[in-house]
Each structure stands twice: as C-alpha cells, then as structure tokens.
Amino acid sequence: MKCVICKLGETRSSHATFTLARDARVVAFKNVPAMVCENCGESYFTSKVTSRVLSSAEKTIPVEGGFESHREAQIAESIKALAALQSQGGARLSRSEILRLKDDGRKW
Numbered sequence: 001m002k003c004v005i006c007k008l009g010e011t012r013s014s015h016a017t018f019t020l021a022r023d024a025r026v027v028a029f030k031n032v033p034a035m036v037c038e039n040c041g042e043s044y045f046t047s048k049v050t051s052r053v054l055s056s057a058e059k060t061i062p063v064e065g066g067f068e069s070h071r072e073a074q075i076a077e078s079i080k081a082l083a084a085l086q087s088q089g090g091a092r093l094s095r096s097e098i099l100r101l102k103d104d105g106r107k108w
Contacts, residue, residue: 001035001044003037003039003040003042005037005042006037006039006040006042008039008040009037009038010038010039011035011036011038011044012035012036012038013033013035014033014034014035014036015030015031015032015033015034015036016032016034016036016043016045017029017030017032017043018032018043018045018049018050018053020053020054020057022061025061027057027060027061029053029057032045032049033046033049
C-alpha cells in the first residue's frame with residue numbers, strides 16, 4: 001500500500017513500536033506486527049492488532065478514560081491549535097481539510 005503520510009513509499013510487513021499515552025503515562029509495546037513505510041518509517045497497525053494492544057494496556061494500567069494512541073493525541077492537539085488559529089483569523093483551512101485531518105487521525 002502507498003504511504004498516506006509521505007505519499008512516496010510503499011509499506012512492507014514488519015514490526016514497530018506501538019506507543020500509547022494517557023495523562024502523564026506512556027506505555028510502549030515493542031515488536032508489534034505492522035505495515036511500515038520503507039521511505040518515512042510511518043507504521044500502520046490493523047484493527048485486530050490495535051484492539052489487542054489496547055486490551056493489554058488496559059489490563060496493565062486500568063484507569064478510567066481509556067488509552068489513545070500517541071499519534072491520535074498529536075493529531076487531536078494539532079486540530080485544536082489550528083481551530084484556535086482559524087478563529088483568530090490566522091489559519092485558513094477549509095472544512096474539508098479539517099475533516100480530512102480528523103479522518104487521518106482515526107486511521108492510527
């Protein structure tokens with residue numbers, strides 16, 4: 001599959017580190033099966049793998065609120081920052097661009 005981040009590389013079956021964040025806690029699972037871009041190194045995890053990792057994380061550190069992937073947290077922060085800039089007249093993103101950013105965030 002073509003990488004959606006760099007749009008140049010192809011992904012190959014490999015292993016990667018799956019990082020989760022909750023408040024001040026960070027949990028990293030190493031050697032998780034993934035498709036990894038040979039150009040930029042972006043990792044893609046299947047929904048089955050993601051579910052298993054999230055389940056393991058919840059058993060390891062059970063806390064209300066659930067885990068979100070580190071990538072999802074970064075994208076959510078970026079969207080909030082862009083929305084704040086846009087409300088102040090600084091950034092000009094169309095509604096479709098903002099929705100695309102949100103949709104991209106759900107893929108990780």
